[in-house]
Amino acid sequence: MNKKNRFIMGAALGLATIAVAIDHTQHRLPDPVESGYEGATIIEDGEEESQSPCSMDSGGSPCSM
Amino acid sequence: MTEAVIKKIRPDKLVVLLVLFSILAISLFLQSEFNVKQSLFFLVGIIFGITLMHAMFGFTGGWRMFIRSRHSLGVRAQIILIICSSLLFFPIVGGAFSEISGYAALGQIGTSVLVGAFLFGIGMQLGGGCGSGTLFTVGQGQTDMLITISFFIVGATLGSYHLPWWLSMPNIGKVSLITELGWLPALLLQLAVLVVLYRFVFSLDKKRNNNVPNLLPTQKSENFLEQLIHGPWPIWWGIVGLTVFGLVTLLMAGYPWSITFAFGLWGAKIWSALGGDVASWTYWAGGYPAKALNQSVLADITSIMNFGIIIGATLAAALAGKYAPEGTIKPKRVLTAVIGGLLLGYGARLAFGCNIGALLGGISSGSLHGWLWLVAAFTGGIVGVKIRVWMKFDKPYGSAS
Numbered sequence: 367m368n369k370k371n372r373f374i375m376g377a378a379l380g381l382a383t384i385a386v387a388i389d390h391t392q393h394r395l396p397d398p399v400e401s402g403y404e405g406a407t408i409i410e411d412g413e414e415e416s417q418s419p420c421s422m423d424s425g426g427s428p429c430s431m
Numbered sequence: 432m433t434e435a436v437i438k439k440i441r442p443d444k445l446v447v448l449l450v451l452f453s454i455l456a457i458s459l460f461l462q463s464e465f466n467v468k469q470s471l472f473f474l475v476g477i478i479f480g481i482t483l484m485h486a487m488f489g490f491t492g493g494w495r496m497f498i499r500s501r502h503s504l505g506v507r508a509q510i511i512l513i514i515c516s517s518l519l520f521f522p523i524v525g526g527a528f529s530e531i532s533g534y535a536a537l538g539q540i541g542t543s544v545l546v547g548a549f550l551f552g553i554g555m556q557l558g559g560g561c562g563s564g565t566l567f568t569v570g571q572g573q574t575d576m577l578i579t580i581s582f583f584i585v586g587a588t589l590g591s592y593h594l595p596w597w598l599s600m601p602n603i604g605k606v607s608l609i610t611e612l613g614w615l616p617a618l619l620l621q622l623a624v625l626v627v628l629y630r631f632v633f634s635l636d637k638k639r640n641n642n643v644p645n646l647l648p649t650q651k652s653e654n655f656l657e658q659l660i661h662g663p664w665p666i667w668w669g670i671v672g673l674t675v676f677g678l679v680t681l682l683m684a685g686y687p688w689s690i691t692f693a694f695g696l697w698g699a700k701i702w703s704a705l706g707g708d709v710a711s712w713t714y715w716a717g718g719y720p721a722k723a724l725n726q727s728v729l730a731d732i733t734s735i736m737n738f739g740i741i742i743g744a745t746l747a748a749a750l751a752g753k754y755a756p757e758g759t760i761k762p763k764r765v766l767t768a769v770i771g772g773l774l775l776g777y778g779a780r781l782a783f784g785c786n787i788g789a790l791l792g793g794i795s796s797g798s799l800h801g802w803l804w805l806v807a808a809f810t811g812g813i814v815g816v817k818i819r820v821w822m823k824f825d826k827p828y829g830s831a832s
Contacts, residue, residue, distance in 0.1 A: 375577075389700055393727040
């Protein structure tokens with residue numbers, strides 16, 4: 367184990383965490399789920415499919431794997 | 432593995448505790464901000480990270496070993512992984528089950544994939560990892576891989592800028608074996624090709640090296656639980672883990688596991704934050720990319736899973752006492768990490784994915800572009816291995832490496 371390398375990794379992960387936090391706070395949160403039944407959000411696949419990076423036909427965008 | 436070896440493992444307890452706390456906190460945060468499913472994607476990423484790290488399941492090293500000395504263990508493991516995934520994915524993508532559905536990772540067959548995968552193959556050998564390999568070695572704490580992943584991101588962003596031009600180059604469009612032949616004939620054809628490939632690779636190994644190691648264990652694990660937690664895992668555990676959770680990803684997301692879209696997204700977001708007008712680029716102007724660019728990075732499934740892979744690999748490395756290994760980065764290594772990272776990112780964007788999205792996900796879901804990717808990337812790999820020798824990273828062929 368190398369203390370210098372641990373410090374470098376810690377600094378990199380810390381910076382990445384800050385960047386993600388800034389990005390997340392700059393965007394509007396998703397709309398709250400209307401259903402009171404929490405489990406319903408787990409099985410709603412339709413929305414996820416439309417978010418597929420591979421759905422290039424509909425959006426005219428290349429598959430983004 | 433013997434008990435004597437297991438007893439030598441000294442987990443990095445502080446890192447283990449920090450990572451476990453982080454996993455719990457991030458999972459709860461994702462659940463509260465989004466939904467349970469988003470949290471589950473993160474946890475699947477964690478399992479991928481643990482599996483890749485404990486089984487040391489890398490594509491880059493396996494290819495290099497085979498190219499240099501015909502040692503085929505890694506390549507054969509990859510072929511078996513594709514066989515297992517194809518057996519599970521083809522019926523689902525082909526609509527054999529009315530209750531469940533999944534989409535193929537289709538990509539255009541043409542100049543873009545040919546050039547992109549070739550560059551990616553060179554980048555793998557210079558950068559020291561592929562899509563999954565870069566993530567799990569960063570998680571392990573290999574500081575040189577921080578350079579590779581940084582320029583992977585730069586390359587993927589540049590690739591997204593140039594992609595429309597590459598897509599206008601000659602191509603024959605997307606070809607799905609499942610659509611063309613039906614899922615069962617397509618599966619049988621693919622399995623036949625993969626078995627022939629396996630036997631070919633095995634015979635080349637046997638011809639050069641008398642003793643060809645078996646993929647399956649020759650002796651039982653003496654302490655299963657210890658080995659499961661602290662590693663190292665036999666390679667077939669890695670195959671099982673990646674197959675099972677690859678299936679879980681397909682069922683949950685609706686498409687196969689992918690990695691490199693997120694790198695382009697991260698780069699585009701950073702460039703945008705620095706004042707760049709990314710939204711005007713064709714790639715980011717419409718469809719899912721535009722949506723991803725305009726929402727939190729935590730809403731993107733690929734990003735969430737990538738974060739999970741890094742953190743999962745950190746956990747596995749800390750449990751194995753291998754976190755942040757010794758080593759200093761020499762200037763020549765910086766150079767290869769920069770060039771390799773750029774080629775990886777740019778190549779992956781042009782080639783509709785990396786070793787996971789195009790090779791594993793593409794071939795296993797019946798996309799013909801995955802096969803083209805394999806040929807082009809392996810050819811690039813041969814060039815990359817030769818460059819490593821030329822740069823004196825590796826000894827010339829024939830000498831002990």
